[in-house]
Amino acid sequence: MQQLKKKVKAEAPGKTSIFTLRFEQLQDWLKEQQERAFRADQIFEWLYQKRVESFEEMTNLSKTLRQKLIDAFSITALKEATRQESSDGTVKLLFELQDGYTIETVVMKHNYGNSVCVTTQVGCRLGCTFCASTLGGLKRNLEAGEITAQVLEAQRALDEKGERVDSVVIMGIGEPFDNYDELISFLKVINHDKGLNIGARHITVSTSGVVPRIYDFADENMQINFAISLHAPNTEIRSRLMPVNRAWPLDKLMDSIRYYQKKTNRRITFEYGLFGGVNDQVEHAEELAELIKGLKCHVNLIPVNYVPERDYVRTSKNDIFAFERTLKEHGVNVTIRREQGHDIDAACGQLRAKERKQETR
Numbered sequence: 133m134q135q136l137k138k139k140v141k142a143e144a145p146g147k148t149s150i151f152t153l154r155f156e157q158l159q160d161w162l163k164e165q166q167e168r169a170f171r172a173d174q175i176f177e178w179l180y181q182k183r184v185e186s187f188e189e190m191t192n193l194s195k196t197l198r199q200k201l202i203d204a205f206s207i208t209a210l211k212e213a214t215r216q217e218s219s220d221g222t223v224k225l226l227f228e229l230q231d232g233y234t235i236e237t238v239v240m241k242h243n244y245g246n247s248v249c250v251t252t253q254v255g256c257r258l259g260c261t262f263c264a265s266t267l268g269g270l271k272r273n274l275e276a277g278e279i280t281a282q283v284l285e286a287q288r289a290l291d292e293k294g295e296r297v298d299s300v301v302i303m304g305i306g307e308p309f310d311n312y313d314e315l316i317s318f319l320k321v322i323n324h325d326k327g328l329n330i331g332a333r334h335i336t337v338s339t340s341g342v343v344p345r346i347y348d349f350a351d352e353n354m355q356i357n358f359a360i361s362l363h364a365p366n367t368e369i370r371s372r373l374m375p376v377n378r379a380w381p382l383d384k385l386m387d388s389i390r391y392y393q394k395k396t397n398r399r400i401t402f403e404y405g406l407f408g409g410v411n412d413q414v415e416h417a418e419e420l421a422e423l424i425k426g427l428k429c430h431v432n433l434i435p436v437n438y439v440p441e442r443d444y445v446r447t448s449k450n451d452i453f454a455f456e457r458t459l460k461e462h463g464v465n466v467t468i469r470r471e472q473g474h475d476i477d478a479a480c481g482q483l484r485a486k487e488r489k490q491e492t493r
Contacts, residue, residue, distance in 0.1 A: 142224040146230060149277025150179065150205040151284070154320045155327065165200055175201075176326040183288060185209065188364055208281040227285070229278065231252070233271055235281040236265075236305055239289065245249055246296025248286040250279055252315060253306025258340055259375045260435060262363075262407065265305040274306070278318035283330075299334040301361075307376075309345035319356060333358045338403060343380035346388040348396040354403050359401040360389065365419035366410050373410070386423070393427060400427060405434045406452060408445040417455045421462035430460060 143466070148378075153161065158172045165446060171193065178190045187193075187201045210227040213234055217223050221241035228234050237251040253469060256263070257270035287297050300322060302308045308315045319335065322328040332355035339346065340361045348356070364370035367382040377385075391401060406412040435452055447455075452468060459466040 144459055148208040149208040149275055151277030152209050152275055153281040180327045208277045210281050210285050239286050247299045248283055248297050249304050250282045251304030252308045252311045255389050256306045256425045258307050273311040276314040278319050279318040301336045303338045309342035311340045312345050341376050341380055341385045343388045345383050359403050361401045363405045365416050393449040400429045402431045404431055405436045406447040408447045412447040412451050414458050417458035421464050433468045464479050
């Protein structure tokens, strides 16, 4: 695993999803069809503001252009297989794709608005030992349009309440940087002012540490929030929790993070899951503070959700507060993540593992 494995292509069945196309790509396609470039504005408006579900509804386009769109593209539809609603307003959706595989999307209510957590892969091959998403391995990558469709489905549900998607986090099933090209297309579609117009600073991408792609992402120089799933203060513990650390050890990861920060001057969030008796003691907090010293960063402590298929236990409240206090004493900006969806299958991949056992064996 010392180098990137061969890419697993996004292999959604049938035609390319229209949601995969960036605005400029749609303009290029229209030019190839001898159509005027301004039609891209109209098509994006139909797709992302009016949120139509068929090309026939695009009534200010000619019948000829509508037929060209029908012949070339699909409008990705996600079938809702299961829905869970928490008492705190969190909604977890299990969507079925055209090929029968399933993915999870979560809508969370915050005091600053509605946040949607999207999935980038059907399953995951990185094998983090605490995560239900890796059960059954990786089936395939999602096409950018299938990722975008998750946000649109969430927005359609919010339309009924007169609300909107205020922010997007890419922290669902899969490793986003293992599906890099489709991820970037998705980001550019939802961020475009004629698309869903979600501001870059209201979008967060998280990676478990695919180092080559961190360098690539730094060079994109997007104003999108960046998070690292760290979960350990040293390479020994991290390798035990996250096999990706054997491919790109902690020192290589930290080098790439420093490159990212030097290139972008943006703050980084370190996601740190607390696992009882594994990485949650005061000495671990002291080691973590030393590891991230000098970086403009924030640590988000995550009391882990229990996953039946995994053996980890939840850290006690006393240990959580002691960990937080130790980091603060070392000058680290830290918060404890507010628990949401505690009364539903909240852990990433858990609903899919429960409902689609044949996919996660």
